[in-house]
Amino acid sequence: MQLNIKDIWNDLRVSLFLVYKAITRGNKFTLILTILVTTLAFINIIFISSIMNGAISKAYQQAKENYVSNIVVLPGIDEKYISQVSQLKTQINTLPGVISCCSRYAAQGVLRYDPDKDGNDVKEKAWNIKSINPEEEVKVTNLQNYIVEGRYLEETDRDQILLGREISGGYGASFELSSLKGARAGEEITVIYGNGVKRTYTIKGIYNTMFPLADLNVYVTEKEMESVLQLHNRASEILVKTDASVPEKVYIERLRQMGIENEQINIWFEFIGYISGLTQTFDTIKGIITFIGLLVAGITIFIVIFIATVNRRRQIGILKAIGMKERIIIMSYIFQAVFYALFGVTAGLLIVNFLLVPYFMRHPFPMPIGLVSLALVNRDLAVSVFSMILVSIVAGFIPSWMVTRQNIIKAIWG
Amino acid sequence: MSIISVSGLKKTFDGAVPVEALKGLDFAIEEGEFLAIMGPSGSGKSTLLHMLALLDDPTSGAIIVDGTDISRLSSSQKTSFRLNKLGYVFQEYALLPELNALENVYLPLMMLGATVKGYEKAAREMLETVGLGKRSNHLISQMSGGEQQRVAIARALVNKSKILFADEPCANLDTRNSEIVMRLLRQLCEEFKQTIIMVTHESEHRQHADRILWIKDGLLDREEKLR
Numbered sequence: 346m347q348l349n350i351k352d353i354w355n356d357l358r359v360s361l362f363l364v365y366k367a368i369t370r371g372n373k374f375t376l377i378l379t380i381l382v383t384t385l386a387f388i389n390i391i392f393i394s395s396i397m398n399g400a401i402s403k404a405y406q407q408a409k410e411n412y413v414s415n416i417v418v419l420p421g422i423d424e425k426y427i428s429q430v431s432q433l434k435t436q437i438n439t440l441p442g443v444i445s446c447c448s449r450y451a452a453q454g455v456l457r458y459d460p461d462k463d464g465n466d467v468k469e470k471a472w473n474i475k476s477i478n479p480e481e482e483v484k485v486t487n488l489q490n491y492i493v494e495g496r497y498l499e500e501t502d503r504d505q506i507l508l509g510r511e512i513s514g515g516y517g518a519s520f521e522l523s524s525l526k527g528a529r530a531g532e533e534i535t536v537i538y539g540n541g542v543k544r545t546y547t548i549k550g551i552y553n554t555m556f557p558l559a560d561l562n563v564y565v566t567e568k569e570m571e572s573v574l575q576l577h578n579r580a581s582e583i584l585v586k587t588d589a590s591v592p593e594k595v596y597i598e599r600l601r602q603m604g605i606e607n608e609q610i611n612i613w614f615e616f617i618g619y620i621s622g623l624t625q626t627f628d629t630i631k632g633i634i635t636f637i638g639l640l641v642a643g644i645t646i647f648i649v650i651f652i653a654t655v656n657r658r659r660q661i662g663i664l665k666a667i668g669m670k671e672r673i674i675i676m677s678y679i680f681q682a683v684f685y686a687l688f689g690v691t692a693g694l695l696i697v698n699f700l701l702v703p704y705f706m707r708h709p710f711p712m713p714i715g716l717v718s719l720a721l722v723n724r725d726l727a728v729s730v731f732s733m734i735l736v737s738i739v740a741g742f743i744p745s746w747m748v749t750r751q752n753i754i755k756a757i758w759g
Numbered sequence: 760m761s762i763i764s765v766s767g768l769k770k771t772f773d774g775a776v777p778v779e780a781l782k783g784l785d786f787a788i789e790e791g792e793f794l795a796i797m798g799p800s801g802s803g804k805s806t807l808l809h810m811l812a813l814l815d816d817p818t819s820g821a822i823i824v825d826g827t828d829i830s831r832l833s834s835s836q837k838t839s840f841r842l843n844k845l846g847y848v849f850q851e852y853a854l855l856p857e858l859n860a861l862e863n864v865y866l867p868l869m870m871l872g873a874t875v876k877g878y879e880k881a882a883r884e885m886l887e888t889v890g891l892g893k894r895s896n897h898l899i900s901q902m903s904g905g906e907q908q909r910v911a912i913a914r915a916l917v918n919k920s921k922i923l924f925a926d927e928p929c930a931n932l933d934t935r936n937s938e939i940v941m942r943l944l945r946q947l948c949e950e951f952k953q954t955i956i957m958v959t960h961e962s963e964h965r966q967h968a969d970r971i972l973w974i975k976d977g978l979l980d981r982e983e984k985l986r
Contacts (some may be wrong), residue, residue, distance in 0.1 A: 667915070
């Protein structure tokens with residue numbers, strides 16, 4: 346056993362010696378070109394997956410910051426509203442790790458927009474109108490930072506309304522055709538609520554988070570909605586913003602423990618609808634692209650090693666003739682392939698980390714879910730690096746194994 | 760005492776038309792002998808050398824090298840046997856271009872597990888023996904054909920090979936370098952009692968050998984004893 350370990354160690358020593366000499370004294374142009382191609386292949390893998398990760402992460406961030414925050418408390422089954430909302434919010438805010446919470450009403454209504462106020466070309470849209478308490482809301486969502494026209498709502502506003510760009514239209518709305526097609530801040534809009542109450546509002550502001558789900562909302566103030574619905578101290582939903590370092594599931598459990606039993610408590614992910622399907626699709630695409638990228642990198646290294654072994658077939662025959670074990674020759678080519686992969690991976694990581702990521706932080710891609718920059722996920726990086734090394738081992742093994750299997754005489758004299 | 764004994768050695772190369780390269784050879788080679796194998800092109804002399812040096816397997820017959828029946832050895836045992844007991848000098852130098860002369864020479868010792876100090880010392884001594892002590896750090900591409908062939912001889916002998924095989928060692932050398940290499944082989948035989956088996960078709964090299972085996976059409980044509 347001891348002898349075997351000594352033998353293996355010595356074989357490793359000889360293989361590494363041959364690799365070191367082949368790399369340091371071999372053709373520098375081939376070396377640089379191979380590393381360059383490996384680097385590009387690796388960048389290709391992590392760049393695409395980083396964009397996908399960036400898009401997914403942006404969608405999640407948008408959902409949490411501008412749509413439903415981290416946790417949504419809904420009325421119990423068979424209940425229309427949550428009652429005793431002030432007390433409940435006070436209770437929620439005492440929970441360690443909860444940053445803040447806010448309540449909203451939601452009511453069905455028809456938006457009516459008559460741009461010329463002449464009864465012609467009137468646009469109508471049935472929609473869910475929500476209310477916000479602006480002072481509470483700014484502690485939970487960031488909508489106030491995305492006003493592109495006019496201003497954000499204030500607590501005392503009663504005849505003012507805030508529209509998302511998907512409702513107002515314009516600003517690159519994704520659902521332009523079903524919007525009010527160009528309502529502007531300062532213009533009037535009539536809302537006929539489901540209970541028959543009719544109110545006319547001035548559009549106070551239009552916001553654009555670039556996240557369609559968030560931009561598909563219409564807000565009035567809480568006081569205004571309570572007057573429409575003739576309700577007080579109730580809510581259709583309570584949004585809870587929590588500390589990101591602890592998973593939402595933990596807070597949901599804590600909320601249950603503190604006595605919120607009748608209401609439904611949901612995590613933000615359950616509200617993003619088609620976006621969650623999209624992220625799953627992104628994950629699949631990412632997997633396919635990573636697989637193809639690895640295949641390209643593997644084939645590149647395979648070709649380089651294959652050409653090297655074919656060109657050195659005679660030399661390999663000679664090494665075998667002077668008593669070199671096949672495994673030393675195979676190991677030396679595997680090490681060479683792993684060297685290309687490691688160098689390619691290192692160069693790729695440096696380029697991505699210090700060039701591409703900073704560049705795309707400054708110049709993010711405009712996507713339908715917001716401005717997306719590259720997101721390097723450690724798990725994906727580790728998988729890519731590990732896969733590259735694995736692929737390089739295979740790419741180094743196969744051609745060298747094929748050549749070393751040849752008869753010595755055939756290898757030397759053809 | 761025979762270091763190699765051959766009996767009924769046959770080799771047939773398969774193909775559309777099988778070629779019978781060796782048709783049954785019987786002979787023995789003594790330890791410390793300088794044997795030349797000569798004959799016309801296609802006579803089977805190189806094929807014979809490949810069999811004796813364990814580079815190829817015979818179709819039938821027995822080869823006993825240093826008391827070992829090589830037909831009983833596995834592929835890995837043959838590799839180890841070549842490394843430990845045999846040295847081979849090829850027609851075209853066959854050195855690794857990425858290594859300098861010293862590194863080429865100490866490679867077999869590295870494979871045997873020698874220490875850095877040990878293999879460097881032995882390789883330097885062997886290069887001194889072949890007259891290349893001052894060229895040890897030169898890359899192969901910086902050396903002449905004759906020098907390269909002497910490096911190849913040093914590599915073949917550095918592991919204290921029992922038998923040195925040389926396949927047309929001067930085929931690519933000019934007259935002067937050929938003479939240097941042949942004198943070196945003769946010197947190794949005389950001073951170190953090195954067994955040398957050389958294939959050559961150049962008649963001027965016969966004078967350095969102790970004995971010549973003449974091969975013709977895959978058969979032993981005649982034997983010529985010179986010393």
